[in-house]
Amino acid sequence: MYMLSVPMGWERGALVLRPCGEIDLHTAPALTEAARGVAEPWREMVVDLSGVSFMDSAGLHALIGLSQRCRARGGRLTVTGVREQPARLLDLTGLSEVFTTT
Template structure:
């Protein structure tokens, strides 16, 4: 289960805050929450601060959203990425693809 809270911010940025787990069950919801904000020149921040789990389906949908945003001239940014998710991006060879901004909670160990 996951929740998606959408907050429009000034200067054409929209923040979609994800709380919970991103797996196969919620990929469609995540796409529906993020995709409508893809417009030329707009930045969509996906705030993963509340993310508790993500699997390959979840990463697949993030990749899909990233590619679509690029195609539509928008920018997809991941913020507040928790360490486990960041590790998963790394071991999946995806870390370099995303524009990942340093997460506040991120503390090196």
Template sequence: MNCTFDVTVTEYPYRAVIAVADELDLDSCPYVTEATDALPLRGQTLVIDLSAVTFMDSMGLSMLLRLRRRAENESGTLELCGIGEQVARVLELSEARPLFTCVPCP
């Protein structure tokens, strides 16, 4: 895995922000999943900050879809922020873009 990959978790009273830096792929997704699994989502908003993501493949998309399902199952919400051109293209090509709420980064 590239040594510039980073996951940062910032918790607030009613939301958590997960900032991901570098590539979101087969090697890095388990680290993001580990970070998000530790967070209770019951009624909370989970914001995934993708502004520093340089590349996302189908594994990254799959992870985001699993997070969306988990948030819904736990009466929470998932929001994406900082979507760059490459990530937007993956969401559009996969026709998954309408499934996600995109917001400005906090």
């Protein structure tokens, strides 16, 4: 069984997702769905990847989807805590230039 834990919270008005584990074909839907059930309105989102050791193209697709949802609300997606393997993937695909990263 594949699992991805996606704790969430609020910081300075932004919805913060903190996935832990690996984001791949089997677990990426958990990241995509995490913000769907939030009743409180949000525009800004932060995805803290410090707990993610591995991410594949399904993880990239999930981040792109979350970014599109933010833009549709007039906000933006910020990606923080990017570890080595996900950082390489973001760099190779050019997405490190698309997302705000810290």
